[in-house]
Amino acid sequence: MPNNRFPKLHILSSSPHTLTFELSETDVSVANTLRRMLIADVPTLAIDLVSVHENTTCLLDEYLSHRLGMIPLRYYDDTANRYGDPSKEFREPRDCTCEDGCPKCWVTFTLGVQFSDKTDNPNTKTVSITSADLKSSNSNVSPASFLSEEEEENAQEEGISLVKLARGQHLYLEARARLGCSKEHAKWCPVAVATYRFIPEITLNTPALSKLTLKQREELVECCPDQILKIDDVTGQIILAEDYEDKATFTEDLHYLQESMKGSPEDDNFITVKQSESRFVFTVESTGCMHPVEITRSAMRRMEEKLIMLKGECAGINEGV
Template sequence: MPYQRFPRVEILSIQPQEIKFILSESDTSVANTLRRIMIAEVPTLAIDLVEFHENSTVLNDEYIAHRMGLIPVRYQPAESLKGSDCSDAFLPHRECVCYEHCMRCSVEFELDITYKVTGEEDVLAPLTVTSKDLVSNNELVQPAHFLSQDEQDEAQDEGVAIVKLGPGQRLKLKAIARMGISKEHAKWCPVAVATYRFWPEIHINDEQMATLTLEQKQELVDTCPDRILELDEVTGDIRAVDNAWDICTYTEDLKFAQAAMKKRPEDDDFVTVTQSKDRFIFNVETTGAMDADEILLSAIRVLRNRLNYLAQELENLKDM
């Protein structure tokens, strides 16, 4: 019977736009599955269709439509539905029975901006059209204008810039946002970064360390470019720094330095750094369409549904 694991998640830091956590008591297959689901299978909303009524800007329709598709669209559920994602409120447009689009499968945005002039100005600065100018027909769905408050404070515009208008120019359009996943198109991807690293296991051989002088120990500490080791000036012992797990990159410099210090080539290493096979450090940054913790919870929900579907199919095969 295979060994049964009980994966654990330990949150290291969490912000609306970023989350860092440790996945333990698992293996590479589960870690990579979770990462790929966050990238490609978490459902989000994105502008999928743009109907132009008038466009006298310097950019053509296709260019503006492409920019509109990359604006993060955020679904904020009501208080009674906190913890749910857009898949609980919308249907994939291919599964809806409506003819074109409806409130069940899509959200409509309108934009109508004209750069009006009175003829009295000598020099007019261009007018920037941003995501703030999009008017939604669903109060729970709005463009994500900024990733964080810091970004908003530093920005020169009021939202995601779409195009700049000159005097007398006009942009009028209607945009339809639909639910989808990144497997279909990258504009539905909720993450900007979703990576994991192996947890470093640092073992110090005290018996071998005793054969080194204090100068050799200091040389060993200085040789490591990651600075994962430190020398205790009181006891003269070498130990791993507290944040070694965060800065370790598994470089070969430490290994080469040890080989030069050994009395015999067959002697054990003074310090060994290996990659854990059941512990992983995840770092996830969002595009703004969802909070980082929402992406993680949604990915776990997708994984659970996939496993339940697989279990049901296996049961059906047994009954045949």
């Protein structure tokens, strides 16, 4: 029977839209499951139904509906005082007890703009309709138009551009957003990036390295483009770079160079680089709909729920047997 593992998570860096953490004391199956959960199983809000009342713009109703659906929506959690998990406040319509939709399962956005509302400058030929023109029925739900204040200050538009209006054109529509997961459609995906990489394990064969000339040791250091090795200024021996875990890639150049330096093919390697089987570094970048810490927490909750459900199903099978 395999030994029980107790995975650990250590945050390396965190910002409002990017999270980097190390997952350790587990294996690649758990790491990949967490990655898939981050991408496909975290519930978010997205526009799902659009009713276009009047549209005299250059885009068809279907194009506008698609653009509206891809706008990330964020939910402001008053208790946490930041943009958080909307599943704490909303339910999916199929899980709600209402019949025609209610504030607990739908959020309504209205958009009504005509050219004259945007400008009174007679020299202006076109104006932009953006996500900033959407009016939400819930004050805690709004479009994630910008990832940061700096981006907002440098932006040329007020939000995510939807369509341009020429003089005399107008657009009136109503859009309804609901909770969902990206395994149903990509518009509910909370992350732009959710990847992990293996922590490298580097072993130096000090007795064998000491038999090499200084020039050979320098060649070994220089053949690694990621600069994971360096020459000690005092001893002249090869040592690991301080941040080798952040740099190391798994290249074949070092392997081929070592083979050419060996006295015989049976000799041990001077330097061994392999992937750790129990340590992984994750990078999670949010689309702006949720804080990356909340995305990770939500993914872990979903994983726990699925494991509990699987445990119950297995228990039921055993009782039947």
